Amino acid sequence: MTRVLVVEDDSKLARALVINLRARRYVVDSAPDGATALTLAAAEPPDVLIVDLGLPDMDGVEVIQALRRWSRSPVLVLSARSGSEDKIRALDAGADDYMTKPFSMDELLARLRAATRRTAEASPTTPDTGVGRIATADFSVDLVAKRVRRADRDVRLTPTEWHLLEILIRNPGRLISQRRLLQEVWGPSHGTKTNYLRVYMAQLRRKLETDPSHPRYLITEPGMGYRFEP
Numbered sequence: 001m002t003r004v005l006v007v008e009d010d011s012k013l014a015r016a017l018v019i020n021l022r023a024r025r026y027v028v029d030s031a032p033d034g035a036t037a038l039t040l041a042a043a044e045p046p047d048v049l050i051v052d053l054g055l056p057d058m059d060g061v062e063v064i065q066a067l068r069r070w071s072r073s074p075v076l077v078l079s080a081r082s083g084s085e086d087k088i089r090a091l092d093a094g095a096d097d098y099m100t101k102p103f104s105m106d107e108l109l110a111r112l113r114a115a116t117r118r119t120a121e122a123s124p125t126t127p128d129t130g131v132g133r134i135a136t137a138d139f140s141v142d143l144v145a146k147r148v149r150r151a152d153r154d155v156r157l158t159p160t161e162w163h164l165l166e167i168l169i170r171n172p173g174r175l176i177s178q179r180r181l182l183q184e185v186w187g188p189s190h191g192t193k194t195n196y197l198r199v200y201m202a203q204l205r206r207k208l209e210t211d212p213s214h215p216r217y218l219i220t221e222p223g224m225g226y227r228f229e230p
């Protein structure tokens with residue numbers, strides 16, 4: 001059984017989430033503020049959390065930061081805020097995914113299933129490196145041999161392309177912020193040079209995607225980051 005903690009101060013929305021999740025056999029706890037959420041999470045560790053960013057006592061980002069000191073359970077952020085900066089902060093704090101309000105319940109349930117599936121698949125000792133080899137219908141990546149093959153041929157990647165691809169592939173389905181990619185690949189002082197990312201992601205798509213202008217695997221979340229969709 002999967003335990004979900006809903007952190008949402010809008011009581012109507014919280015109730016709708018609880019009813020929908022219980023109907024799908026999730027065990028659900030609900031917290032109307034950050035302090036209650038952290039207390040509940042410590043008492044009954046959830047398998048996945050749904051966290052609103054605008055809470056009465058603290059920011060949802062602070063809740064995620066506090067949780068991440070001891071928990072790796074996936075966090076799906078709900079945000080009514082239109083600006084992307086809050087969502088990027090949430091992702092950098094350790095959130096796994098985000099949805100903007102208003103949202104469709106079906107989509108939320110699908111993303112929740114994806115998030116819990118990823119946890120189940122990842123190795124418990126090496127959460128960020130649970131895979132050695134990934135094969136899609138169009139290409140395969142061997143993370144140990146550092147080899148990419150497409151249509152029975154080796155694909156040559158530059159070290160920078162490889163580094164980017166590796167981060168995305170080690171986090172399948174997860175949205176990785178532009179800042180994290182830039183800082184990991186180019187270094188701490190390059191966190192805002194998003195034009196680098198656009199150039200290198202375009203190169204990777206040309207090498208890996210069947211239709212690089214309509215990518216199937218290397219997905220852009222505008223203003224946020226990138227996601228490898230297996």
Ligand code: CA
Pocket residue numbers: 008009010052053054055
């Ligand atoms: Ca709120």
